[in-house]
Amino acid sequence: MPVLSPSSSSLFVFTCFLILFFSTLNATNAKRRPRQISVNYYAKSCPQVEQLVGSITSQQFKEAPVSAPATIRLFFHDCFVEGCDASILIATQPGSKLLAEKDAEDNKDLRTEGFDTITRAKTLVESKCPGIVSCADILAIAARDFIHLSGGLNYPVKKGRWDGKISMATRVPTNLPHANSTVDQLIKLFSSKGLTIQDLVVLSGAHTIGFAHCKNFLDRIYNYKGTKQADPSIDPRLLKALKMSCPQVGGNADIVAPFDVTTPFVFDHAYYRNLQSKLGLLASDQGLFLDPRTKPIVQSFGEDKAKFFQAFSAAMDKMGSIGIKRGRRHGEKRKVCSMHM
Ligand code: HEM
Structure with missing residues (x-):
């Protein structure tokens, strides 16, 4: 029977430590891959999410066709400021001097039809899959739906974004382009x-x-x-x-x-x-x-x-992958898209 000498036993312990260290590091890395989003993200938790959002977008498109450009632009303005995290949907707290993104000058002429579409879709999705689907994902799906409804491609949308905890008007001007930008x-x-x-x-x-x-x-x-x-x-x-x-x-x-x-x-x-x-x-x-x-x-x-x-x-x-949040530390899953949890 082989006997471990003091030096070989410490080598053994050290090797075990290394294996343990790297395996936990790998596990942390795997857990930490925060930017991964996927087309089938809600396959088990809310498989009908796209149909639910689709029923609202097609209705909105019939009732108010401007919902299409409104929502596509809303998605763009969301992604460019703080990432695609539905921070654009947050309402300024009544009486607060700290304005939310949507009240920044550059966002003043975002049409209400875009916001209405997301509110309606979120209400429907929450009634079927409570607490599962982020507002940020609903916005990404709705923007794609409107591109398709207007004659563009029906491309697959990756999902798994969490909603952001920060929405500040001061972050808007430097992160959006302007009509006279060179x-x-x-x-x-x-x-x-x-x-x-x-x-x-x-x-x-x-x-x-x-x-x-x-x-x-x-x-x-x-x-x-x-x-x-x-x-x-x-x-x-x-x-x-x-x-x-x-x-x-x-x-x-x-x-x-x-x-x-x-x-x-x-x-x-x-x-x-x-x-x-x-x-x-x-x-x-x-x-x-x-x-x-x-x-x-x-x-x-x-x-x-x-x-x-x-x-x-x-x-x-x-x-749609810019600055996405994953997990409770950086994000939230809002029940109402205009209000933090
Ligand atoms: C490249 C720099 C861009 C500039 C300077 C720019 C600027 C503007 C401006 C000034 C408006 C008019 C807003 C108004 O008067 O109501 C507008 C509308 C719009 N933008 Fe852009 N934009 C840019 C890029 C984008 C991108 C990347 C998207 C989406 C992927 C987008 C989607 C839209 C849509 C759909 C509208 C029409 C909104 C409506 O009719 O309600 N834009 N944009």
Whole structure:
């Protein structure tokens, strides 16, 4: 029978310790893989979640088609500020001076139809699967549903996000792009979120549906870069139409213009063709066709709808993974999406 000498027994103990140490480390690592989300996340706990959300989104789409652009934009604004964690849905506490994200200036014109859609979907999901599905996942599913309902692809949505505990208006301005952002600024902002130049161009294609208020392009049509002239890269017929709807002073603040003058409610690749014909609405849109880094990508999506659809689904998946929270330490599963637990 082999006998362990003092030195070999301490080696044995040390080896056991190492095995134990690395196995717990591995287990912690496995537990810690916090950023993992998956398409089948609710397969056992709430297998009907997509049907439940789908019943609401299709109803909303029939009753108020603007719910589509509203919810897609809501998802984008959620993901870019604090990650895709439904922090955009939190309401400011009554009487509090600390405004929540949704009350930041940049979020003031998010339409109520997007918020309403998520509230309705959450109420239905809670009635069937109480305490299981996060608001952040419902928002990701609803955004995809509306892309599909408007004519885009029905891509699979990964799930498993938890809702965030932080929602602060002060975090908004530096994390969202603006109508007059330069391509350089857009590239930098998207890159800070782990998104490439191609992702920037493809995600901007969401502007194939929806509308913008006059204030977002007023300078562009009357006083571009302080020249007191319109941006020369606008088609003159579009310029005339925009000027008629949006006077330089005294106009109605509620007036909006469609991003895609050709098919404003259809999710297609017309956005890119429009940019090539000087029909972009915002300076940030048209800029993508003027900059040599983004122009070839605009051209290729303008030529190939299937390519745009594939790239858009992949980029939404990527955007939907920004800053996600997992577990009780960083997140919560809200019962009501507008209120922390
Ligand atoms: C690339 C930089 C972007 C800029 C500068 C930008 C800016 C804007 C602005 C100023 C509006 C008009 C808001 C209003 O007047 O009511 C708007 C609307 C919209 N944005 Fe963007 N956006 C960008 C990227 C995105 C992305 C990545 C998505 C989604 C993936 C998106 C989806 C939308 C949609 C769907 C609307 C229409 C909303 C509606 O009609 O209710 N945008 N965007």
